[in-house]
Amino acid sequence: MVLEFFKGNTQSGLAAVQATIVGMLRDGHDVFMAATDALFGGGKSKQTKREVRSTDKDINAAQRDARRLLMVHAAVNDTDLLLVLQYASIVKDAERIGDYAKNIYDLVRYGTNFDTSEDSAELERYRDAVAQLILDAAKAFEATDAEEAQRLIGKADGFLADYDDKVKEAYNYEGPTSEAVARALYFRFLKRTTAHTMNVLTSLVQPLDRLDYYDEAPEDRD
Amino acid sequence: MTDNSLGLTGSDGLGGSPIVAGVSDRIPTWVRSVLVVFLLYMFLVGVKLLESGVKGLGDDAAGGLFEGITNPLAALFVGILATVLVQSSSVTTATIVGLVAAGVIPIETAVPMIMGANIGTTVTNTIVALAHARRTDEFRRAFAAATMHDFFNLIAVAILLPIELLTGWLHQEAAAVARWLPGGSDATFNSPIKGAVSWGFHQIERVLAPLISNVTALSVTFIGVGIGVIFFTLAYITKNMKKLIADRIERSVNASLEKSGLVGMGVGVVVTIAVQSSSITTSILIPLVASGVLLVRNAYPITLGANIGTTVTALIAALATNSIDAMTIALVHLLFNVFAIALTYPIPRIRYVPVMLAERLAEVAVKRRWVAVAYTLTMFIAIPVAGIFIFS
Numbered sequence: 001m002v003l004e005f006f007k008g009n010t011q012s013g014l015a016a017v018q019a020t021i022v023g024m025l026r027d028g029h030d031v032f033m034a035a036t037d038a039l040f041g042g043g044k045s046k047q048t049k050r051e052v053r054s055t056d057k058d059i060n061a062a063q064r065d066a067r068r069l070l071m072v073h074a075a076v077n078d079t080d081l082l083l084v085l086q087y088a089s090i091v092k093d094a095e096r097i098g099d100y101a102k103n104i105y106d107l108v109r110y111g112t113n114f115d116t117s118e119d120s121a122e123l124e125r126y127r128d129a130v131a132q133l134i135l136d137a138a139k140a141f142e143a144t145d146a147e148e149a150q151r152l153i154g155k156a157d158g159f160l161a162d163y164d165d166k167v168k169e170a171y172n173y174e175g176p177t178s179e180a181v182a183r184a185l186y187f188r189f190l191k192r193t194t195a196h197t198m199n200v201l202t203s204l205v206q207p208l209d210r211l212d213y214y215d216e217a218p219e220d221r222d
Numbered sequence: 223m224t225d226n227s228l229g230l231t232g233s234d235g236l237g238g239s240p241i242v243a244g245v246s247d248r249i250p251t252w253v254r255s256v257l258v259v260f261l262l263y264m265f266l267v268g269v270k271l272l273e274s275g276v277k278g279l280g281d282d283a284a285g286g287l288f289e290g291i292t293n294p295l296a297a298l299f300v301g302i303l304a305t306v307l308v309q310s311s312s313v314t315t316a317t318i319v320g321l322v323a324a325g326v327i328p329i330e331t332a333v334p335m336i337m338g339a340n341i342g343t344t345v346t347n348t349i350v351a352l353a354h355a356r357r358t359d360e361f362r363r364a365f366a367a368a369t370m371h372d373f374f375n376l377i378a379v380a381i382l383l384p385i386e387l388l389t390g391w392l393h394q395e396a397a398a399v400a401r402w403l404p405g406g407s408d409a410t411f412n413s414p415i416k417g418a419v420s421w422g423f424h425q426i427e428r429v430l431a432p433l434i435s436n437v438t439a440l441s442v443t444f445i446g447v448g449i450g451v452i453f454f455t456l457a458y459i460t461k462n463m464k465k466l467i468a469d470r471i472e473r474s475v476n477a478s479l480e481k482s483g484l485v486g487m488g489v490g491v492v493v494t495i496a497v498q499s500s501s502i503t504t505s506i507l508i509p510l511v512a513s514g515v516l517l518v519r520n521a522y523p524i525t526l527g528a529n530i531g532t533t534v535t536a537l538i539a540a541l542a543t544n545s546i547d548a549m550t551i552a553l554v555h556l557l558f559n560v561f562a563i564a565l566t567y568p569i570p571r572i573r574y575v576p577v578m579l580a581e582r583l584a585e586v587a588v589k590r591r592w593v594a595v596a597y598t599l600t601m602f603i604a605i606p607v608a609g610i611f612i613f614s
Contacts, residue, residue: 013472018241068515069476075509076464076472082240146242204239 013073014080017087018141020066021094024059025138025200028097029131031055032193035105036127039186041115044108052105059098066091086208093199093212097134100193104186112182123186126166129159130190130197137197141204149204156198163191251466258462261455265316266415266542267422268451272320273543274423275444278437291614294334294387298379299609301338306602311343312456312498312535315555317449319536322551323543329393332551333386336536337379337558338606340529344371345602346501350508352598355591357512362588364512370580371504371525372601377576378562392561396553400546419542456535460499467496475506479516483523487563490527500532522577526567529559 031052038048067088074084114123133156140148170184199212249257291297305314318335321327327335347368354364386392426447434440464471471493478489494503504525510516536552543549567573587594 013469016476068479071510071513071515072472072475072479075506076475077468086240144242146239203241205242206239208240 013069013077014083014087017066017069017073017091018144020062020069021087021091021200022138022142024062024066024091024094025097025134025141025197027055027059027062028094028101029134029138031059031098031101032104032134033131035101035108036131038105038108039112039114040120040124040127041113042108043113044105049105049109052102056098056102059095063091063095082208086203086211089208089211090200090203093196096196097193100189100196104189107182107185110182111178112186114182114186117179123183126159126162126187126190130193133159133194134197137201141200144204146204149201153198153201153205156194156201159194160191163187163194167191249465254462254466258459258466261459261462262538263418263422264451265455265459266419266538267426268448268455269316269320269323269539269542270416270419270423270448271426271444271451272317272448273323273545273548274427275441275446275448276321276324276326278441278444291610292331293613294331294383296610296613297331298334298338298341298383299606299613301335301340302342302602303338303606303610304335305339305342306345306606308453309346309501310453310456311339311500311532313449313453314339314342315533315536315552316452316456316539319539319543319548319552320448320452323540323545323548325545325547329397329547329551329554330390333393333554333558334383336551336555337375337383340555340558341372341375341379342602342606343500343532344368344375344504345598347371347504347508348594348598348602350505351512352594354508354512355594358588359514360512361591361594362584363514363518364508365587365594366518366577366580366584367508367511367521367525368504368580369583369597370518370522370577371529373576373579374522374526374529374562374566377566378558381565382558382562392557393550393554396557397546397550399553399557400549403549415541416544456498460497460502463497464502470496471506475510478520478524479510480520486520486523487527487530490524490529491531492527494528494531495534498532498535500528503528503531518581519574519577522574523567526559526563530556530563533559 034048034051034055038044042048070084070088070091073080114120117123133152136148136152139145140152166187167184170180170187173180173183202211291300301314301318304317305311308314315336318327318332318339322329322332348365351361351364351368354360382392427444430443430447431440434443474489474493478486490503494500497503507516507521507524511518511521533552533556536555537549540549540552566575583593583597587597
């Protein structure tokens with residue numbers, strides 16, 4: 001512990017917060033995959049339930065670690081307030097990905113199984129796009145690559161409109177009501193997961209006051 | 223500033239993220255390091271200037287300055303008040319070392335002054351804690367964390383000052399250690415650094431002496447410049463060291479957040495030696511305790527460690543002098559804190575008495591905020607001023 005003071009080249013302060021957020025995004029990807037795999041044929045199982053819950057708990061614990069690191073950083077470096085606020089804002093976004101994975105797994109618990117749907121492949125494609133976005137966001141964030149973040153934001157922004165259209169389609173769905181509800185919720189959760197991932201990416205290209213608007217329609221973002 | 227279709231600001235959509243910009247220090251690390259070494263050297267020159275200035279006044283004049291504070295309680299209150307006024311026990315103890323080296327203050331008088339400096343330095347924490355006064359829970363924790371330092375120092379003085387006055391035990395132990403140090407067996411303390419410091423002093427003397435022909439005026443100028451240099455250099459050593467080792471401080475604090483005891487104490491010692499200021503170390507703890515990240519009881523050993531770490535300044539100051547008495551008083555500062563911890567910390571029943579007293583005071587202060595302000599003014603201004611008038 002005291003020796004921590006004398007160690008060189010170990011992670012410190014904001015670098016540790018950054019690494020924690022990257023870890024949260026990777027865990028978010030894993031828990032998202034576990035929950036959606038169950039939705040596409042895996043079905044509910046104690047093992048998946050345990051995996052989803054425990055990974056979400058790990059993400060929550062990482063969020064608390066990140067906040068603690070930020071508070072210590074703020075106490076030691078009183079000049080880095082903007083950075084501390086920026087990280088504090090996005091650590092919440094990274095944490096929400098795990099929450100939505102849990103919500104998606106709840107659909108499985110209520111009996112949803114998209115594997116038997118006619119458009120199962122299309123539904124799965126949307127899932128794959130979100131999963132890839134989370135992984136790419138983790139890489140861009142780890143490398144603090146602003147241009148890649150900007151590219152990913154542009155790509156992900158296209159998904160958001162699709163999800164809204166899919167929710168509208170669910171209103172007019174002619175199949176069973178339970179399936180219509182499940183589809184509406186599924187796309188809602190994909191949209192929220194995408195929006196939170198985009199918020200993390202935005203932190204690489206925008207200052208604090210411009211974060212957190214990707215769950216809004218484009219015309220409402222100003 | 224333009225908005226593109228994604229809602230991103232900036233003509234290229236890159237509106238300026240502080241994460242990408244990162245933390246940059248305008249001054250390169252090596253320049254700061256050289257600056258710190260230079261400031262440390264100038265600090266020692268400042269102590270030498272003070273010592274020489276006081277010696278230059280002659281025994282009668284210099285002795286007259288401190289004639290009124292031969293009473294140990296007066297000396298204690300002078301130590302408190304001086305430290306409160308300069309907000310740095312390092313400045314006070316370095317000055318005391320310089321005055322002892324000049325032979326103006328006897329060790330017997332300097333010991334309670336050093337103890338007073340220990341008490342006075344905690345005012346910074348208490349002021350930092352007052353900033354949390356608007357939020358009840360934060361304030362309760364912050365004020366307890368700040369005042370536990372006060373209570374520890376008060377208890378330490380209450381135990382060790384009477385023993386010192388009756389037996390002289392503390393300064394005799396310190397003198398024995400000083401004699402045992404290399405070069406300490408003679409009547410003067412032969413520090414390896416003093417030659418270099420004397421050179422710096424003579425350069426300043428060479429500039430000032432032709433301008434001020436009167437010996438007394440020159441000596442007073444040395445004293446003024448010396449105190450100014452001590453104050454300035456310590457402030458900038460602290461500032462630059464904090465910048466240089468902020469990452470290390472952060473790592474150490476993070477590593478010790480949920481630990482207690484010796485680990486925290488070690489962190490307190492090391493960080494305070496590095497930044498040369500116990501106030502920096504303890505002021506970092508206050509917001510962490512206020513926010514609940516660090517428990518008051520886990521902050522306590524770090525605070526005690528800071529008490530030990532801060533004694534290094536007087537030890538460094540003593541290296542600039544020729545005086546074994548100066549080294550003795552610097553060691554008194556160290557031994558006072560080490561003995562106080564050794565007497566109170568190992569016994570579980572009394573270990574947290576300062577913390578409990580501080581928590582009780584914080585409870586009262588939370589109910590009546592004026593108590594916190596009244597406590598600060600009474601403890602650090604009114605009592606020392608009254609004490610100086612009564613006992614000198």
